[in-house]
Amino acid sequence: MAKPKKTPRPKAQTPKGFRDYFGAEVTRRKAMLDKIAEIYHLYGFDALETSGVETVESLGKFLPDVDRPNEGVFAWQEEDADWLALRYDLTAPLARVAAQYRNDLPSPYRRYAMGPVWRNEKPGPGRFRQFYQCDADTVGAPSVAADAEICAMLADVLEAVGIARGDYIIRVNNRKVLNGVMEVAGLSGDDKEAERGIVLRAIDKLDRLGVDGVRALLGEGRKDESGDFTKGAGLGDAQAETVMGFMAALGDDASQTLATLRGLVAGSAVGNAGVDELETIATLLAAQGYGPDRIVIDPSVVRGLGYYTGPVYEAELTFETLDEKGKPRQFGSVAGGGRYDDLVKRFTGQEVPATGVSIGVDRLLAALAAQNKDVEAEDELVVVTVMDRDRMADYQAMVADLRRAGIRAEVYLGNPKNFGNQLKYADKRNAAFAVIQGGDEQDRGVVQIKDLKLGARLAETVSHEEWKDQPAQFECARDAMVGEIAKRLGRD
Incomplete structure (x- = not known):
């Protein structure tokens, strides 16, 4: 009689793309979240905690850099019921909440949320499938004063957790300005959607590829050091120069930048509306004492998410750190966001203005570690x-x-x-x-x-x-x- 096979013991290992956090790490994260929550609360935002699971239908098609619905999420189907998925960010659940409870919530509704999100993407060094986000959003405020407030609050958050003034900069742009540039360059219309996508991705890579690399992607394409070829947008010289002029529009101060942008979008109603909004934001921030040492108007900021409809902003840490090869480099982005007036419309059929920011908590903790700083010393x-x-x-x-x-x-x-x-x-x-x-x-x-x-x-x-x-x-x-x-x- 054959002996029954023993059930193999499970391997004691973390799933690929995930990691464990121990005492001091958890304590530092909690201390950081507490400091961020203090600033959010100070600005009048209320806490919201949503389920970690949403219907795939609610999550929609807004996962970054993914063209197909449901791609990049951890999803499963309930028996004879809806497909469900782990949330991939904290904004899509907010859109569902704003629609579901619209008759009960104040308008505008100001909320902040903190918690883990999950993305079914290929893991890499420092890139995990589960990570923490820390968001603040205003839903129901059409005025760009809400966008200016988010930018000011983001600056206060960075300084509260230990990032010194001078070690960060918050860059602000407007997707309407970029749409105006596209219109002037002859790239408006549904038949130009593919070209616009390539142009957006090229602009977003300016810091990595440089001016020449982006210019190649606007034209026929670019071959990298390994010999791989990336197809370009196929723009003519005049079209490409319009886009390149947009990226080079950053002036010595906000007024100079705005004047250059007005020249680039001359004749485009949407482009001029975007410049007007940027001018209002700059005025409101200056009145509160947030100058170019902390927040600047910068046309190079694109933001990859497709649902942004107006102002976009990104917080970048400017101090140097060493990469895996020991070479100095700037630490880079730790937070970003913008206006997304069409997201709640998916549920209600009516446009609901909204704007917000998301802070990458793990990135921010890594930044403090790179500067040999702790958010707060653990109790002895x-x-x-x-x-x-x-x-x-x-x-x-x-x-x-x-x-x-x-x-x-x-x-x-x-x-x-x-x-x-x-x-x-x-x-x-x-x-x-x-x-x-x-x-x-x-x-x-x-x-x-x-x-x-x-x-x-x-x-x-x-x-x-x-x-x-x-x-x-x-x-x-x-x-x-x-x-x-x-x-x-x-x-x-």
Whole structure:
């Protein structure tokens, strides 16, 4: 009789394109989200938490850089029911909410949302299929004052989380201006949709390909270093020069940039409307004290999503960091958004103005790490060691006293037989202090407090004899334990 096959053990591995986050990472992210939420709340936005699952019909066809509906999402079909999918961003669910509860919500409706999103895309270095977004949107406000407010709020958010002024710039453009340029260049109409798509993608690659690379893509095409050929838009010289002039329109100040843009879109009603909106935004921001050191009008900003209908904006970090090959480069974009007046219309049939921004939380955390900054230091931990397992109640009383004082603390709950292992555990937990009380200390009513971080620093810099004279470990009365630790944590 054949032996039954054993069920193989599952592999302990993270699915491809996903990752796990541990204590300090989760704490830093939460601290960042809390700071961002403070700014959003300050501006009068209300929190909204939607389901992580939407119907595929609700999500629609707006996934970035994907032409086919439902592509790029994690989707499944309920039995004899709708197709469902994990949300790929936080904007599509907002459009559904704005339509579903339109009779109950205030208008305009101002909301912020934070949470994970999922995209069924090919993973790569630093590119995961699940990541956090942090959005703020205003639905129901046709005035570009709402767009100016989003830009000002984004600047405040960046500074609140630790990005210094001068290390970022928020660039603002308007899709109406770009549509006007397309019209002047003879690229309007349904029959020119393919060419317009190539032009948009080419402009969006200006920082990577440079002027010559974009110019090639506007013409016959471009061959890269590997020999691969990318077909171009096939524009004539005059058409290409109009588009190139648009990208080179950035002047020394907003008024100069706007004047150049007006010349480029002369004769286009939609283009002139876009320039008027940019002028209003620049005026409103200047009145609030947001100058070109923080926010600029920049025609090179395109934004890839197809649903943008007006102003678009992007936050770029300008300080240098090293890439995988050790070469210096600018950190790049960490947030973006714009006006999308047609998105809610999919549900209601009526145009509902909306504008908003999305912050890439993981990108922003990586930026702070690149500058050796933490959003907020994690609360220091105190580990109470166990010298006598029969006295567990005494040790639990110690951590209770520490916790009541707001100090993060725990009792060592492993095998207490080897005291050295307890200190190794405290080091692995990155604890600040270890509390020690054996029988002798109990009889005298004292505890030993070991400053683990100071001890580690001293061990690296002083001799053994000098180390013995340093206050890395000290004795104090049991009743004074909380006060002594609080003082050393700067909380007295």
